[in-house]
Amino acid sequence: MYKGIYVAMTGAMLRSQELDNVTQNMANANTTGYKRTSFSSRLYPLLEGITDKQNAAYPNAKAMAYFGQSSIDTTDGTVQLTENPLDLACRGDGFFAVQGVGNNIYYTRNGSFSRSKDGLLVDGSGEVVLDTANKPIRIQGSAIQVTADGTIYADGNNSGKIKLVKLDPSTVQHLGNSLFSGTEAGVSGGRILEGAIEMSNVNPINEMVGIISALREFEVAQKVITNFDTLAEKTVTEIAKV
């Protein structure tokens, strides 16, 4: 029947996905090291969907559909000072590398670290933070100091250097639990700030505008669908009178 009603439908579905996305950002407004995802969409022609017969009947019409994509905005978040020596904030393009169960390596920007009972440097969920040789870092001693390049000194002794990696931006993906996956693309030029944590980079103004635009565009799409409905109704009732 009317192709437009399906185009409007894909639009409405995408707007609701966009709201999901904005909501996720707002729910994580106070999550340490969270990176906001931005959502974009555009109209794509669906070339395969049209048969020769349809093409002959509607030469100017193209079947269209909205497609969305989300991308992770890895810009720095605001820094909050905590005075806790193992709270590390990363500035610049680096990610901390952590190793979880099964020796899988993940990446994180949540530098709220502590020491396990064995003295290993671990993140909030207990994953081990890796050094530049992909080994766990054992810290013995009480006075801990971390320099900007990630070298840890405990009671003045060098205990290792935290690995900071650059990730290929197109491969970065959220895994949940403050972790990311991605392909390593060399050593990062980022710096480490001791006694501070990186807040999320969610900007409330962006997100509020996101809510409004998602909601209104959703309503517009719904309006288009109802208009097609009215059109169909008229076709059935009015034209049949003649």
Added chain:
Amino acid sequence: MIRSLFTAASGMQAQQLMVDVISNNIANVNTIGYKAGRAEFQDLLYQQLRSPGAPSETGMQVPSGIQVGLGVKPVAVQKLFSQGDFINTGNPLDLVIEGDGFFQLSRPDGTTAYTKAGTFSLDKNGNIVDPDGYPLEPPITIPTDATTITVAFNGDINILVAGQTAPSLVGSITLARFINPAGLQSVGKNLFLATDASGEPITGAPDALGFGDISQGFLENSNVNIVQELANLITAQRAFDMNSKAVQASDQMLQTTAAMKA
């Protein structure tokens, strides 16, 4: 669309928890030996609607996919063990640890509790006890005829008995420290308990390697930074507001959808 409703709800719960933690910090701003807590959050799992790298409808590879996150979860309320401000009281049994270490107290059930609050006094038998009556571990008893009590920087307690001029040693305070103090369990009454995460206590004399000195006549106030707490309170409350707006928007979308079919 129902997704965003529940995502926003998880956001509201998380901000609520943050307000709870901040309120507890503010309520304990003048509690001796209190250590501020901080609510820690992580993002929840993600729903993969379209994988990056998958071929698109035109046969090209899509550079980034669609991942929709499902909210936020609290992971920890982390205690910050930075030093609080010192208050001069002049009371001989008010003690402060300048640096790392906890006082050890034996609880009635035989377990050992750890505290930073050095407000001690004597019970009727002359034992040094905390305000709840828990004695120091190892116990130290002050004879009833003691006129002055002196606590040295290394924890040695000397007394002067009436009629004598030379002080005599009655005991030494032993401190405990933990490799991961953030893993200690708070049980109220300014007390902490050792857990599997904190590791076993490492005991030692004050002033020994890794331990702080003891100062007599001082108390350690809470390490709550009230300005920071108020700033965090504003952030948490506003984030709560915004999440509630997302709930409203989701509701409105559902309403529009329901109104489509007259």
